[in-house]
Amino acid sequence: METGESSSRCQLLELPWEDVLVPHVLCHLPLCQLVSLQRVSKPFRNLIQVYLTNCHSLDTSQLGAAIPKSAFCRILRDNSVLHHLVVHSCSDWLTDLELLPVIGQNHHLEKVDVTGCRGLSRRTLVALSLSCPNLQQLSLRQCDWVDSLSLRSLADRCSRLVSIDLTACKQLNDEAVCYLVRKCPKIRSLSLAVNANISDGSVQEVAKLCTELEHLDLTGCLRLRNESIRTVAEYCTKLSSLKVNHCHNITEGCLEVLRKKGVDIDVEPPLQRALVLLQDVVGFAPYINLQI
Numbered sequence: 001m002e003t004g005e006s007s008s009r010c011q012l013l014e015l016p017w018e019d020v021l022v023p024h025v026l027c028h029l030p031l032c033q034l035v036s037l038q039r040v041s042k043p044f045r046n047l048i049q050v051y052l053t054n055c056h057s058l059d060t061s062q063l064g065a066a067i068p069k070s071a072f073c074r075i076l077r078d079n080s081v082l083h084h085l086v087v088h089s090c091s092d093w094l095t096d097l098e099l100l101p102v103i104g105q106n107h108h109l110e111k112v113d114v115t116g117c118r119g120l121s122r123r124t125l126v127a128l129s130l131s132c133p134n135l136q137q138l139s140l141r142q143c144d145w146v147d148s149l150s151l152r153s154l155a156d157r158c159s160r161l162v163s164i165d166l167t168a169c170k171q172l173n174d175e176a177v178c179y180l181v182r183k184c185p186k187i188r189s190l191s192l193a194v195n196a197n198i199s200d201g202s203v204q205e206v207a208k209l210c211t212e213l214e215h216l217d218l219t220g221c222l223r224l225r226n227e228s229i230r231t232v233a234e235y236c237t238k239l240s241s242l243k244v245n246h247c248h249n250i251t252e253g254c255l256e257v258l259r260k261k262g263v264d265i266d267v268e269p270p271l272q273r274a275l276v277l278l279q280d281v282v283g284f285a286p287y288i289n290l291q292i
Contacts, residue, residue: 013043017050026051031062035071049078057084069093082106088115088139095119103127111137115165118143122150129157139165141191148176155183163189167217170195174202181209191217193243203228207235217243219266226254233257240264 015021026034026048034052038045052075060067072090076082085102087094094117103109103124109132114120122145128135129150135158140146146169155161161184166172172195181187187210192198198221206213207228213236218224224247232239233254241264244250252270259265 013047017047018054021047022051022054027055031059035063035075052076053078054081055079056081058082059084059086061086061089063089069098073098076102080105081108083108084111085109086111086113087117088113091116091118093119096121096123099124100127103131107131108134110134113137113139114143115139115141116143118145121145122147125150126153129154133157134160136160137163140169141165141167144168144170147171148173148179151176152179155180159184160186162186165189165191165217166195167191167219168194170197173197174199177202178205181206185209186212188212188238189215192221193217193219195220196222199223200225200228204231207232211235212238214238215241218247219243220246222246222248225249226251229254229258233261242266 012021015025029037034048038048058076058079060072063071067090069090072087072094079102082102085106087099090098091114094114099114099117099120100123104127109128112128112132112135114124120143125140125146128138135154138154138158138161146166148171151166151172164180164184164187166177172192174197177192177198178201182205187206190206190210190213192203192206198218200223203218203221203224204227206216208231213232216232216236216239224244226249229242229244229250232242239258240262242255242258243266244255245266255265255267256269259269
């Protein structure tokens, strides 16, 4: 009787891989566990490779901060159906040599995050523009290799962009930003933070062309003045958040217009800042009569 029961049991690997295990079982496991399963046996290694070949999203941070270069190349070796690729956890070693083949064989990429990957070059941005016309979200945060020419190439071919993070891309100037928004007017989230080259002219162009803008980060753009923020307030009626910390030439009188529209601004009003400071230093803020 026991023999009959054991023979009727279905082993996990006997289930259809591509119809059952890949879409209904493995998709619920964290990437780190999937990679660990490859060590169980050769059949498991083959199964996980089938899954990785067909997965639409990969975030290497799920494997921890120290994913080996060889593991990265092996995981993405046969995949040509990626939609989302997040590789900022590979910033210590990632170069064009590892990333360009991945971009070249994945023409359906919609989201790419290479935050802090300083080992890449402008060739990566050119490859994205040539291979990924459906790109919608791109983070180039702290990628100081991004230059005006490569950004223009991206803008020419990726007009569906709705979110782009250019924080600390210090080679970019007003001309490059203006070209970007002329080609990609659907942008809803934009960061130009930590760039001393950005002036009122480019921010005003952003406001006039990207009327669907919801999130704008101008942190540390030291040349900005009230004129650009007034234009943002006039044209960007859907704006929900604005970051202008360390923009010392932008005054509260200008920001107040946006506050009244419900925009979340990362800089507190002067009176509120003074109260917080007093409370921190002497604890008197709760007793101040605000009507004085």
